[in-house]
Every structure is written in C-alpha cells, then in structure tokens.
Amino acid sequence: MSMRIGYACLTVGVPNTQLRTCILKNANEMVLQGLTQSNLTALDHMLDYNIKNEIQLLRISSDIVPFASHPEVEFAWQELFHEQLASLGEKARNAGMRLSMHPGQYTVLNSLTDDVVKRAVMDLTYHCRFLDALGMGSECKIILHVGGAYGDKKAAIKRFQDNYDLLASSIRQRLVIENDDKIYSIDEVLEIGLDCDIPVVFDNLHNAVYPSEQQKRESEWIALSSETWKADDGPQKIHYSQQAEGKRSGSHSDTISVHEFVNFAPQLPAACDVMLEVKDKNISAVKCILATAKIGKIEKLEEEWARYKYAVLERSPQNYKAISSLLKDKSSYPVLEFYDLIEKSIGTISEPGKAKNAALHVWGYFKDIATQSEKRRFESLLEQYREGSATLQSLKRHLYRLSEKYRQDYLLQSLYFYDV
DNA sequence: TGACGTCAAGATCCG
DNA sequence: CGGATCTTGACGTCA
Numbered sequence: 001m002s003m004r005i006g007y008a009c010l011t012v013g014v015p016n017t018q019l020r021t022c023i024l025k026n027a028n029e030m031v032l033q034g035l036t037q038s039n040l041t042a043l044d045h046m047l048d049y050n051i052k053n054e055i056q057l058l059r060i061s062s063d064i065v066p067f068a069s070h071p072e073v074e075f076a077w078q079e080l081f082h083e084q085l086a087s088l089g090e091k092a093r094n095a096g097m098r099l100s101m102h103p104g105q106y107t108v109l110n111s112l113t114d115d116v117v118k119r120a121v122m123d124l125t126y127h128c129r130f131l132d133a134l135g136m137g138s139e140c141k142i143i144l145h146v147g148g149a150y151g152d153k154k155a156a157i158k159r160f161q162d163n164y165d166l167l168a169s170s171i172r173q174r175l176v177i178e179n180d181d182k183i184y185s186i187d188e189v190l191e192i193g194l195d196c197d198i199p200v201v202f203d204n205l206h207n208a209v210y211p212s213e214q215q216k217r218e219s220e221w222i223a224l225s226s227e228t229w230k231a232d233d234g235p236q237k238i239h240y241s242q243q244a245e246g247k248r249s250g251s252h253s254d255t256i257s258v259h260e261f262v263n264f265a266p267q268l269p270a271a272c273d274v275m276l277e278v279k280d281k282n283i284s285a286v287k288c289i290l291a292t293a294k295i296g297k298i299e300k301l302e303e304e305w306a307r308y309k310y311a312v313l314e315r316s317p318q319n320y321k322a323i324s325s326l327l328k329d330k331s332s333y334p335v336l337e338f339y340d341l342i343e344k345s346i347g348t349i350s351e352p353g354k355a356k357n358a359a360l361h362v363w364g365y366f367k368d369i370a371t372q373s374e375k376r377r378f379e380s381l382l383e384q385y386r387e388g389s390a391t392l393q394s395l396k397r398h399l400y401r402l403s404e405k406y407r408q409d410y411l412l413q414s415l416y417f418y419d420v
Numbered sequence: 421t422g423a424c425g426t427c428a429a430g431a432t433c434c435g
Numbered sequence: 436c437g438g439a440t441c442t443t444g445a446c447g448t449c450a
Contacts, residue, residue, distance in 0.1 A: 010427085021428060023444060063427085070445090105425075106446035116447070148448055182424095182449090251425095394438080 003265070003292065004098060004235075004273045006050075006057025007285040013307065013418045014282065016045040021066045024073075032066055032075045039064050040084050047088065051095045055285050057273050058092075059100045062127065069126035071119065078133055089134030098234065098273060099136055101127045102143040110147035110160035117163055128171045138173040139234025143201055146177055146184040146192060157188070161196055173232070178239065179206050181250045186221050187212035193228040200225040203239035204264075205277070209250040219267040226269055236269060241277040252277050255346070256284035258291050258339040265292050283415070287339055296333030304338075310416035312345040314358030319345040355392050356382060358416070359399065365411060366402050374402060 011017045019042055020035050043064060050058055067073040078085075092099055109120045127142045134140075149156050167175065177193060178201040179186040186200075186207050193200035202225045204218055212221075222238060229236045242260055244251040256278050265288075268274070278284045290300050305327060313320045319341050326334050326341070350358075363378055370378070381398055384390030396417055403411040411417075 019428080023429065026429090061427095067445095104446070105448085108447060111447075113447090119446095150448085248424095391439085397438085 002270070002294070003268060004056040005276065005285050005288045005292075006055055006059065006098075006273070007276050007278070007281040008059040008102070009061035009281075011046055011049065011282045012280050013413060013415050014045065014049045015412050017042045017049065019061055019063060021063050024067065024070070027067045027070075027073050029075060032073070032077075033080060036065050036075075036077055036081060039066075040081060040088065043088060044091070047091050047095070047097070049282070050097060051091075053282070053286050054289060055282065056095065056097045057100075057275060057285075058097060059102055059275060060130070062101060062103055062123075065126070065130065068130075069119070069123040071122070078129060082133070085130075085133040086135055089136055092134065093136070099131065099134065099140045100143060100237070100275070101131065101141075103127060105145065107144065108147040109144065109163050110156050112148075112150055112159075121163075121167065124167065124171050124175070128168075128174055131174060132170065137234075138232050140174065141176045141199070141201075141233070141237065142171070142174045143176050143178050143237075143239075145180045146189060149183050153183075153188075157192060160192065164196055164198070176201050176233075176237070178203050179210075181206040181209040183210075185210055185212040186225075187214050190221075190224055190228070193225075197230075198228065199230070199233045199236075200228045201237050201239055203241075203277075205241040205243060205250060205252070206239075208243070218264075222268065222272070226272075235271040235273050237273045237275060238268070239275050239277055240264065252279060254279045255343065256280075256288055257343065258287055258336060261288050262291050262336065291335050291339060293335070296335055298327065298330055298333055301333070301335060301338050302327060306410065307413055307415050308342055308346075310358050310362055310414055311418075312342065313361060314350045314355045314416070315348045316345040317354060317357070350392075352386065356386060359385075359392075359395055362399050362411065362414075362416065365408050366399075366406060369406055370402060374398075378402075 010019065019039050022031055022035060043060065046058065050056070065077045068075070068077060103123050107120045107123045108116055111117050111120065124142060131140050131142070146160050147156065164172070176199040177189050179189045186202060189200050192198065202221050207218065207221060225238070226236045242253040242257060243249070244253040256276060276284050276288065286304065290296065290304065305323060309320065312323065323338060323341050326337055359382060366374070377398055381390050381395045385392060385395050400417050
C-alpha cells in the first residue's frame with residue numbers, strides 16, 4: 001500500500017459539499033433532521049469528488065450531525081439515516097478510502113471535572129457510532145489529544161489512562177492519540193501509547209512548535225510512532241502541516257508548499273497515510289498526490305490547470321503564459337515547475353487591470369447566451385469596479401451566478417471564485 | 421476574565 | 436428585498 005493523502009472536513013471549490021449547522025436554541029428534531037440530511041448529501045458529493053480525484057483519505061467533520069453529543073439534545077440520527085449512512089460507508093470502502101474523525105480541543109478525557117469527562121465519553125461514543133453506522137473497520141480512527149496537565153502532568157496522564165481503560169472496546173478500537181502544540185509532546189504521547197496500546201499520530205507542526213526534550217529527527221519520531229500501529233489499526237497515520245508565514249507559531253498555512261512537501265515525503269515509511277491540515281484543504285491534497293505520483297500523467301495537470309487558470313490570469317498574465325507553454329509537451333510531467341508557478345501566482349495580489357482582464361475572459365462564456373439585463377449588470381459592475389465603487393467580489397459573484405444558471409461546470413469548479 | 425481556534429449562523433447595516 | 440459585512444456561538448484550559 002502506498003501513501004495515501006487526505007484533507008480535513010471541508011472542501012474548497014467543490015459544488016454541493018457545504019456543511020450546515022444551527023445554534024443550540026434552534027436545535028429541535030425537525031431542524032436537526034434537515035441539517036443532517038443536507039450534510040450527508042454533502043458528504044456523498046465529497047466522496048464522489050475524492051473518488052474522481054483519487055483522494056483516499058478523509059476526515060469527516062464532527063459537525064456532520066449537529067449537536068449529536070450535546071447533553072441537551074436528543075435526536076435519533078442513527079435510526080433516521082440508517083440506510084443512507086450504510087451506503088455512504090459502502091461507497092467509501094469500495095473506493096479504498098480510509099475515513100477518520102477528530103473531536104476538537106474541547107473533548108477532554110482527562111479533565112479534573114467529572115462532568116467534562118462524562119461529556120468527553122459521550123462525544124467519543126457519538127464519533128464511534130458514526131463510523132460504525134458507516135460500517136467502517138477499525139482502521140478508521142478517532143484522533144484525540146491527551147488533554148490538560150492541571151499542574152501535575154503525571155497525575156493527568158494517569159487519569160487519561162484510567163479513563164481510557166473504562167471506555168467501551170468499540171471506542172478503544174478506534175481511538176488514537178496525537179501530540180499537541182502546548183502540553184503533550186511526541187515522546188510523552190508515545191509513552192502513553194506504548195503503555196496502553198494506543199496508536200500514536202505524529203503531527204509535524206505540533207512537534208516543531210512544542211518539541212520533546214529528547215531531540216530527535218522527525219523521521220525518528222515517525223519510526224517510533226509506527227511501532228504503535230498494529231495490523232488491525234491499518235497503516236500508520238501522521239498529520240502534516242506547514243507554518244503560515246507571518247502568523248502566530250502553529251498556524252496552518254493557506255496552502256502546502258509543494259517544494260517543502262516533496263522534501264518531507266521521502267522519509268516516510270512505505271505504508272503511511274498523511275492527513276494534511278491546511279486552509280485550502282482538497283486543493284493541497286490533489287497537489288501533493290500529483291507531486292508524489294509514481295507515474296505522472298500530464299492530463300492530470302491539465303485538469304488542475306483548468307481549475308487554476310483564471311485565478312492565475314488575474315494575478316499574473318505572465319505566469320499564465322508560462323504555465324500554458326509548460327504544459328505543451330504532452331510527453332512530459334513537469335509537476336513541480338507547474339505548482340511552483342501556481343504558488344508564485346496565487347501568492348501575489350491581483351491588480352485592477354489584470355482582474356478586469358480575467359473577468360472579461362470569464363464573461364466570454366456568457367456573452368452570447370446571457371440576457372440583456374445580465375449583460376448590463378456585468379458591464380455596470382465592471383465599470384463600477386474600475387472606478388472603485390464596486391468590489392471585485394461582487395463582480396465575481398455575478399459571474400458565479402451566471403455559471404450556475406447556465407450550468408458552466410468548467411467555471412463552477414474554477415478556483416477563480418474562491419480566495420485560496 | 422479573556423485568549424485560544426474554527427466555521428457557519430445570526431445580526432445588522434446599506435441601498 | 437438582496438447583498439455585504441460584522442458579531443456570536445459552542446466548547447475547556449490556562450495565564
């Protein structure tokens with residue numbers, strides 16, 4: 001099994017995959033049923049997108065069933081969506097896709113407060129039931145942080161272990177633990193993992209921000225972590241992210257730098273799944289998959305180019321030309337040069353003249369089919385944008401609406417419409 | 421008591 | 436009314 005690469009919870013620029021929720025006071029049975037139905041349909045579209053793009057790793061959002069583990073909310077999602085959940089799971093399994101879930105920083109199994117622990121167990125129960133309802137095997141994990149330290153880390157670790165032992169075996173089969181960026185470094189997590197037979201997820205950025213006192217290379221921590229993964233657990237998983245330039249330490253970058261990733265990847269064990277934590281989600285997942293492909297097909301880069309081209313054009317017509325000619329040689333696979341140029345382009349701010357030019361290119365899809373009023377609206381927005389009384393966003397919104405109305409799928413999946 | 425992180429919902433403002 | 440922009444919510448720990 002070669003490396004699988006995936007993304008967390010959400011997509012960028014994939015139609016019909018938006019997750020919805022509500023606030024607690026509106027969370028009645030009817031509202032929750034509607035939201036859950038909508039979210040499962042969104043998940044279905046996410047799976048379709050992943051299959052098409054050969055993404056075989058996906059973290060499902062904890063909010064897929066809103067307030068599912070909230071003590072005040074009672075909602076029989078398992079019964080209501082039994083069949084739909086089963087068929088979603090079947091779709092994922094048929095595609096060889098590995099799913100996971102990751103309760104947030106507020107699920108704390110080792111809290112000093114009994115009620116917090118009780119709710120953490122309820123939350124883990126929900127996550128476990130969700131993966132069970134999909135029919136997924138024990139290689140589909142629930143990732144958890146160890147929790148707080150409370151001024152006595154030894155006691156806190158002991159509490160984690162005691163509470164872990166009390167968990168239902170169905171949860172224990174899925175639970176894995178991860179090093180965090182403040183309290184539990186990788187060596188401490190490994191110690192717990194080895195003690196209790198819990199697989200350990202190594203997170204490279206957390207480790208960089210909050211390293212172990214024992215200094216080891218990333219590859220060594222990854223090798224040590226791999227020993228905590230047993231046959232039933234599936235291949236080892238790690239979390240990979242990059243520091244956002246100019247943001248506080250530990251902030252995830254907007255996109256994965258392809259250069260940094262291809263330097264990082266070769267040190268990984270042959271069977272290792274990599275969950276990316278990055279703002280542009282699936283966009284980076286596809287990038288990293290194509291950058292590490294054993295056999296590269298230029299058609300894949302052409303498909304990528306179709307999504308990026310207008311976002312590049314509005315920032316750098318020069319790079320637009322450079323990428324177009326880079327892809328001319330159909331016997332080549334210039335994946336690193338390609339993404340390098342993409343990253344350089346997306347990293348620059350668009351100037352009004354260039355943005356206007358790109359908008360006109362996009363308008364080209366509609367100029368012969370749009371109504372008179374749609375045409376007037378476009379021209380007026382363009383003029384207003386030129387003189388500063390309308391935003392580029394409003395101009396793009398109009399073009400996006402037209403893409404929806406006239407079913408321009410080529411444009412609907414374009415990153416031109418998303419700020420990534 | 422507020423920062424931390426995350427996202428969409430909800431609220432408000434504008435024309 | 437639609438659209439854009441600002442604020443809130445949901446959670447627990449720690450300074």
